[in-house]
Amino acid sequence: MFYVIGLGLSDEKDITVKGLEAVKGSERVYLESYTSILMVEKEKLEAFYERPVITATREMVELEADDILKDADKVDISFLVVGDPLGATTHSDLLLRAQSRNIPTSIIHNASILTALGSTGLQMYSFGQTLSLPFYTETWRPDSWYPRLEENLRLGVHTLVLLDIKVREQSEENMARGRLIYEPPRFMNPAQAFNQMLLTESIRHPAPKPQPQFQSQSQKTSSDSEEEGEGEEKDPYPSLMSPSQTLAISLSRVGTSSQRLISGTLSELAALDEEEFGGPLHSVVIVGKRLHPLELEYAGKFAIGGENGDWWRVGKEVYGVERETFY
Amino acid sequence: MFYVIGLGLSDEKDITVKGLEAVKGSERVYLESYTSILMVEKEKLEAFYERPVITATREMVELEADDILKDADKVDISFLVVGDPLGATTHSDLLLRAQSRNIPTSIIHNASILTALGSTGLQMYSFGQTLSLPFYTETWRPDSWYPRLEENLRLGVHTLVLLDIKVREQSEENMARGRLIYEPPRFMNPAQAFNQMLLTESIRHPAPKPQPQFQSQSQKTSSDSEEEGEGEEKDPYPSLMSPSQTLAISLSRVGTSSQRLISGTLSELAALDEEEFGGPLHSVVIVGKRLHPLELEYAGKFAIGGENGDWWRVGKEVYGVERETFY
Numbered sequence: 001m002f003y004v005i006g007l008g009l010s011d012e013k014d015i016t017v018k019g020l021e022a023v024k025g026s027e028r029v030y031l032e033s034y035t036s037i038l039m040v041e042k043e044k045l046e047a048f049y050e051r052p053v054i055t056a057t058r059e060m061v062e063l064e065a066d067d068i069l070k071d072a073d074k075v076d077i078s079f080l081v082v083g084d085p086l087g088a089t090t091h092s093d094l095l096l097r098a099q100s101r102n103i104p105t106s107i108i109h110n111a112s113i114l115t116a117l118g119s120t121g122l123q124m125y126s127f128g129q130t131l132s133l134p135f136y137t138e139t140w141r142p143d144s145w146y147p148r149l150e151e152n153l154r155l156g157v158h159t160l161v162l163l164d165i166k167v168r169e170q171s172e173e174n175m176a177r178g179r180l181i182y183e184p185p186r187f188m189n190p191a192q193a194f195n196q197m198l199l200t201e202s203i204r205h206p207a208p209k210p211q212p213q214f215q216s217q218s219q220k221t222s223s224d225s226e227e228e229g230e231g232e233e234k235d236p237y238p239s240l241m242s243p244s245q246t247l248a249i250s251l252s253r254v255g256t257s258s259q260r261l262i263s264g265t266l267s268e269l270a271a272l273d274e275e276e277f278g279g280p281l282h283s284v285v286i287v288g289k290r291l292h293p294l295e296l297e298y299a300g301k302f303a304i305g306g307e308n309g310d311w312w313r314v315g316k317e318v319y320g321v322e323r324e325t326f327y
Numbered sequence: 328m329f330y331v332i333g334l335g336l337s338d339e340k341d342i343t344v345k346g347l348e349a350v351k352g353s354e355r356v357y358l359e360s361y362t363s364i365l366m367v368e369k370e371k372l373e374a375f376y377e378r379p380v381i382t383a384t385r386e387m388v389e390l391e392a393d394d395i396l397k398d399a400d401k402v403d404i405s406f407l408v409v410g411d412p413l414g415a416t417t418h419s420d421l422l423l424r425a426q427s428r429n430i431p432t433s434i435i436h437n438a439s440i441l442t443a444l445g446s447t448g449l450q451m452y453s454f455g456q457t458l459s460l461p462f463y464t465e466t467w468r469p470d471s472w473y474p475r476l477e478e479n480l481r482l483g484v485h486t487l488v489l490l491d492i493k494v495r496e497q498s499e500e501n502m503a504r505g506r507l508i509y510e511p512p513r514f515m516n517p518a519q520a521f522n523q524m525l526l527t528e529s530i531r532h533p534a535p536k537p538q539p540q541f542q543s544q545s546q547k548t549s550s551d552s553e554e555e556g557e558g559e560e561k562d563p564y565p566s567l568m569s570p571s572q573t574l575a576i577s578l579s580r581v582g583t584s585s586q587r588l589i590s591g592t593l594s595e596l597a598a599l600d601e602e603e604f605g606g607p608l609h610s611v612v613i614v615g616k617r618l619h620p621l622e623l624e625y626a627g628k629f630a631i632g633g634e635n636g637d638w639w640r641v642g643k644e645v646y647g648v649e650r651e652t653f654y
Contacts, residue, residue, distance in 0.1 A: 009436060013345040016335060016437070020344060084438055086445025092625050099628075109336060109443045109582045110343070111411055111436030114451060118413025119434060124441060125459070129484055130452050155478050157456055255436045298419050301426075 002072040002098045004085040006110025009255030011040045012048040019108040023049045026078040030056040030068055032091070034167050036082035037185070037281065039256055045080075053080070057168055065097055072103045083112035113283055116254045117160055120261060121298020126290055128152035130160045135188060136196050143200045149286065153240035156289035161197075163188035163282050187280030190250035190262075194270035194284065198243055205239035243267035245318045247287035247311060249299055252277045263311050264304035272304070291315065293324045329399040329425045331412040333437025336582030338367045339375040346435040350376045353405040357395055359418070361385040361494050363409035363608065364512070366583055380407070384495060392424055399430045410439035440610055443581045444487055447588060448625025453617055455479035457487045462515060463523050470527045476613065480567035483616035488524075490515035490609050514607030517577035517589075521597035521611065525570055532566035570594035572645045574614035574638060576626055579604045590638055591631035599631070618642065620651045 003022045008014025015023070023029055031042065033055045038045070046053050056068065056079070068079065085091060085107055098105050118124060129152055131145040145161070152159045166186040174181045243266045250269060252260040260278055262269065269284075287299075296315045303311035315321045330349045335341025342350070350356055358369065360382045365372070373380050383395065383406070395406065412418060412434055425432050445451060456479055458472040472488070479486045493513040501508045570593045577596060579587040587605055589596065596611075614626075623642045630638035642648045 006438065006442075008343060011345075013348070014343050014436075016341050016343050017347060018338075018340040021340070084442035084445065086442065086451075092445070092448050092621065096621075096625060107446060107582075109341075109438030111333065111438060112442045115411035115413065115439045115441050116436045118411065118419075121419050124413075125457050127457075128455050129482075130454075132452070151482050155456075255434075294419065294423075298423060 001076045002069060002095075002103050002105045003076060003078045003108060004091055004095065004105065005078055005080050005108040006084040006112070007038055007080055007082050008110040009083060009113070009116055010253075011038065011256070012045050014110065014255070016108060016110060019110070020049070022076065022106070022108060023051060023078045023080070025076050026051065027071070027075040028054060029078045029080065030054045031080045032056050032061065032082070034058040034061075036165070037167070037187075038082050039253070061091075061094065065094055066101075068094070069098050069101060069103055072098065073101070084110050084114070111255060113162065113251070113254060113281075114160070117251060117283070117285065119254055119259065120249050120251065120263075120285055121301075122158050122249075122285065122287070122295050123292065126158050126288065126292070126295075128155060128157035128159055128288070130162065132162045132164070133188065133193055133196060134164045135166065135186070136199070141196075141200065141203075143204070146200055146204060149197075150240055152288060153286070158288045159286040161193065161284045161286065163190070163193050163284065165281070188282065189274040190252070190277050190282050190284050191270060191272050191274045193282070194248065194250075194266055197241075197286075198266060198270055201239065201241050201243075241266070241286070243270070244310070245314055247291070247314055247319065249285040249287065249302070250277055250282060251284065252282045253279065254281075254283070261299075261302040262304060263299045263302045265310045265314055268304045268310055287319075289319055291319045291321050293321055296321045297323065328403050329396060329422075329430050329432045330403060330405045330435060331418055331422065331432065332405055332407050332435040333411040333439070334365055334407050334409050335437040336410060336440070336443055337580075338365065338583070339372050341437065341582070343435060343437060346437070347376070349403065349433070349435060350378060350405045350407070352403050353378065354398070354402040355381065356405045356407065357381045357383040358407045359383050359388065359409070361388075363492070364494070365409050366580065388418075388421065392421055393428075395421070396425050396428060396430055399425065400428070411437050411441070438582060440489065440578070440581060440608075441487070444578060444610070444612065446581055446586065447576050447578065447590075447612055448628075449485050449576075449612065449614070449622050450619065453485050453615065453619070453622075455482060455484035455486055455615070457489065459489045459491070460515065460520055460523060461491045462493065462513070463526070468523075468527065468530075470531070473527055473531060476524075477567050479615060480613070485615045486613040488520065488611045488613065490517070490520050490611065492608070515609065516601040517579070517604050517609050517611050518597060518599050518601045520609070521575065521577075521593055524568075524613075525593060525597055528566065528568050528570075568593070568613070570597070571637070572641055574618070574641055574646065576612045576614065576629070577604055577609060578611065579609045580606065581608075581610070588626075588629040589631060590626045590629045592637045592641055595631045595637055614646075616646055618646045618648050620648055623648045624650065 005019040029051050031053050042053050095105050129148050131148055134142050149159055168182045246266050248266050248269055249263040300311050303309035332346040356378050358380050369380050422432050456475050458475055460472055461469050476486055495509045573593050575593050575596055576590040627638050630636035
């Protein structure tokens with residue numbers, strides 16, 4: 001049997017009882033190491049599993065998949081994935097290959113950021129498409145995520161943005177010289193993510209001469225663009241994101257004991273020191289206009305500036321959500 | 328500590344090692360019983376946990392929350408939820424209440440249908456808003472889910488539809504007479520779900536025989552409306568869903584050993600006997616137009632009619648996805 005087993009979000013004890021049994025009965029145990037990381041060292045996993053763990057790099061999974069699958073029709077092989085095995089990044093490729101070799105497969109699910117983001121208090125139902133934000137460089141700022149974010153914002157739904165990680169990357173020089181020397185792993189910080197997003201926003205929607213007007217959910221795009229900017233040139237695609245009037249939440253180390261959430265406006269969040277968020281892994285949420293009072297209240301517990309933070313002002317004035325007393 | 332612990336999707340062994348430790352150390356253990364069900368009896372859980380388990384009904388959670396939280400500042404209390412504790416239905420209400428009582432809380436995440444639907448082979452990134460489909464009656468056919476489905480279809484993203492369950496419901500007669508007699512639990516079957524969805528579709532977009540009275544500038548001929556699903560510009564509100572040209576997938580008992588997925592057109596799926604899908608729990612996915620060849624291939628493994636099924640024809644002709652050879 002070829003087991004693909006989710007490890008959950010935090011440490012060695014987030015594996016399920018069923019998953020642990022499969023690992024302990026496996027002849028070989030691989031740990032997928034390039035789409036996410038666990039908060040514990042491999043050695044700790046090995047001690048807990050009482051099994052050696054083979055690190056599976058991207059190259060190994062893509063080029064030596066048949067080695068990983070070897071003998072899985074006769075003995076049990078476990079392939080471990082942080083989070084859910086089919087969550088953010090699917091390993092359906094490996095599963096399809098196994099099935100084409102008539103190898104029986106079994107998927108043991110676990111928590112992933114996609115469900116754990118419920119910790120923000122935002123309703124899962126109110127999320128739209130999930131995005132991935134890559135690291136920008138001086139010359140390469142891929143913004144294919146932007147139209148999808150706009151689609152979500154236009155509908156008023158929330159957006160989960162997964163932040164890039166770089167594991168086992170080579171520098172250009174080392175790559176050119178064929179040296180297998182890898183850079184230390186890098187994990188995008190929420191401050192960097194918000195600044196990248198605001199950079200792309202400012203390129204896509206350069207500040208107009210008149211004061212930019214932010215759209216509220218109750219106004220339809222078409223009628224809105226007619227109302228605003230009287231006498232001015234109308235922007236057929238008005239900006240849906242504003243540094244000071246769009247709410248967002250950073251999620252750091254979700255599901256671990258050091259989990260940290262911070263909520264505020266985009267500009268508040270972008271201005272924080274990276275240290276404020278602590279270590280990886282991080283992701284961020286852009287809040288949609290269909291914000292519910294209970295969501296505002298729950299996520300407001302993590303607001304920059306506490307009870308006097310911009311979170312509440314923008315929630316009321318821009319999102320149109322009145323605070324309610326729940327208890 | 329007040330623990331809210333996800334149980335995962337299938338049986339007693341889907342709890343995480345960390346969750347199991349928390350349960351075993353808890354003074355009282357509650358099992359939330361009204362938003363989902365596990366595939367095992369409560370007695371089996373109790374034997375595995377070596378702890379009595381108190382069934383928490385909706386009334387108990389809503390009316391006697393303080394009893395559940397009692398002493399959680401001094402001893403450990405566990406509140407068990409099928410799937411992820413904050414997945415499909417959040418229990419943020421209970422958590423907010425605990426925090427307002429200065430009770431420390433801890434959330435132990437687990438798999439939920441939201442991540443496990445990766446089993447379809449569809450990419451999590453390509454899903455839009457999640458919907459809930461309630462049971463229809465002769466007189467009550469709530470279709471507030473429909474505009475959200477249309478929003479997803481217009482963008483071309485996939486839609487997860489969670490199907491209603493009725494646990495501890497009273498008949499109208501028993502309720503009127505104040506008799507606390509409950510009906511057997513009911514779980515919506517995918518065949519029923521697809522038929523309900525097609526019913527609402529036919530009401531919202533009746534067959535185009537009569538010309539709409541208040542058609543805007545660009546009139547359409549009735550034959551034009553056959554080409555639906557493409558977001559035609561002529562009809563201001565074209566139908567985006569077609570029985571024979573929209574693809575869907577049913578998911579039954581996802582994450583369990585008896586998991587069954589079936590893919591096909593809406594009309595193929597709606598025509599299946601309920602028995603084809605087996606027992607609960609079920610959910611369904613409506614496939615969006617941004618279908619990727621690898622998604623088509625993976626989900627096509629469960630297609631009605633196999634290699635000759637309508638899945639492939641519609642995938643090519645309507646979704647515009649050419650089959651590729653992967654292995």
